[in-house]
Amino acid sequence: MKAFYIDGPGETRIGELERPAVGEAQVLLQVERIGLCGSDLNTYRGRNPLVSYPRVPGHEIAATIVEIGDGVPNQFEIGQHVTLNPYKNCGTCPACETGRINACKNNQTMGVQREGALTEQIVVPWQKIITSTVQDLNHLALIEPMAVGFHGVARGKVKEGESVAVFGCGAIGLGVIAGCIREGAKVIAIDIDDEKLKVAKSVGATRTVNSMSQSVSDEVFQWTDGKGVNVAVEAVGLAETFLACVDVAASVGRVVYIGYANAPVAYETKQILTKELDIMGSRGALQQDFVNVVQYMESGAYPADETISKVFAFADAGEALATWDKDPSKVTKIIVSNA
Numbered sequence: 001m002k003a004f005y006i007d008g009p010g011e012t013r014i015g016e017l018e019r020p021a022v023g024e025a026q027v028l029l030q031v032e033r034i035g036l037c038g039s040d041l042n043t044y045r046g047r048n049p050l051v052s053y054p055r056v057p058g059h060e061i062a063a064t065i066v067e068i069g070d071g072v073p074n075q076f077e078i079g080q081h082v083t084l085n086p087y088k089n090c091g092t093c094p095a096c097e098t099g100r101i102n103a104c105k106n107n108q109t110m111g112v113q114r115e116g117a118l119t120e121q122i123v124v125p126w127q128k129i130i131t132s133t134v135q136d137l138n139h140l141a142l143i144e145p146m147a148v149g150f151h152g153v154a155r156g157k158v159k160e161g162e163s164v165a166v167f168g169c170g171a172i173g174l175g176v177i178a179g180c181i182r183e184g185a186k187v188i189a190i191d192i193d194d195e196k197l198k199v200a201k202s203v204g205a206t207r208t209v210n211s212m213s214q215s216v217s218d219e220v221f222q223w224t225d226g227k228g229v230n231v232a233v234e235a236v237g238l239a240e241t242f243l244a245c246v247d248v249a250a251s252v253g254r255v256v257y258i259g260y261a262n263a264p265v266a267y268e269t270k271q272i273l274t275k276e277l278d279i280m281g282s283r284g285a286l287q288q289d290f291v292n293v294v295q296y297m298e299s300g301a302y303p304a305d306e307t308i309s310k311v312f313a314f315a316d317a318g319e320a321l322a323t324w325d326k327d328p329s330k331v332t333k334i335i336v337s338n339a
Contacts (some may be wrong), residue, residue, distance in 0.1 A: 003015055006040075006051075020122060070244035121307075143290060143294060144221030148284060231256065
């Protein structure tokens with residue numbers, strides 16, 4: 001069957017991969033859509049230290065069940081549209097032993113440490129599958145990055161009536177905003193692109209800030225009557241935004257880091273101590289986060305079409321990555337269609 005490969009920095013091709021056979025407790029899926037992730041872009045750029053080449057990318061998945069193996073519960077049916085949790089955990093490390101399997105020390109994410117889903121068919125354990133009544137397959141491919149955002153909201157223990165600053169309005173940042181709205185919180189969204197901020201507003205942000213032309217701290221403190229936000233969430237991956245979260249957090253506030261900073265971050269620790277901040281990392285998502293996002297998407301509350309920048313055909317997946325690489329600030333989410 002056909003498969004899309006990244007062979008090295010800037011090198012892609014359509015090749016072949018052996019068609020998988022379904023085994024016990026497994027389900028065979030026809031891959032319908034793949035959302036391209038920032039990790040896929042970094043693999044294309046040669047900046048993903050977790051990847052070896054060649055690699056089939058893709059872990060943001062919309063698929064259809066085509067075959068069901070023995071030992072699979074009867075809630076799964078051929079023809080169902082599904083998404084899935086693309087993380088593989090070891091079950092024995094400290095994170096797994098405490099039930100936080102998303103932070104598994106030996107995690108293997110599809111398309112990163114192991115082959116991904118940018119191909120025709122994949123076989124997965126039934127436990128990783130999430131069914132959905134969402135009919136638009138492009139929307140179903142948004143579930144994984146949104147789940148990462150929802151998990152960040154859960155890590156931050158966001159509550160009704162609280163104020164949240166979200167740095168970065170890409171797919172994960174929008175998931176954070178949606179997760180905050182679901183909890184009844186109010187959001188100030190920060191980005192450098194006005195179009196992304198417009199989408200953030202449609203997702204539910206109360207206020208937006210373009211950090212290229214506005215002072216983030218001035219805007220945040222004005223919005224919160226000088227108090228700062230209860231929770232600050234970083235979904236960009238820059239040293240500047242890591243520091244800005246600490247700056248705008250209120251006393252006894254919480255800071256959640258989802259993005260990976262590309263360089264060491266030098267902190268002035270005084271604010272962390274005097275504000276008594278809770279600072280947390282957030283990695284991937286748990287199965288319940290996926291379920292919560294699916295329910296939110298099924299409710300119709302999320303403006304999914306507005307978050308999709310462009311849909312490319314499978315044969316043009318290389319062009320999709322090149323387009324994103326050329327002007328990343330203009331891309332929220334690219335979908336590859338296998339139709």
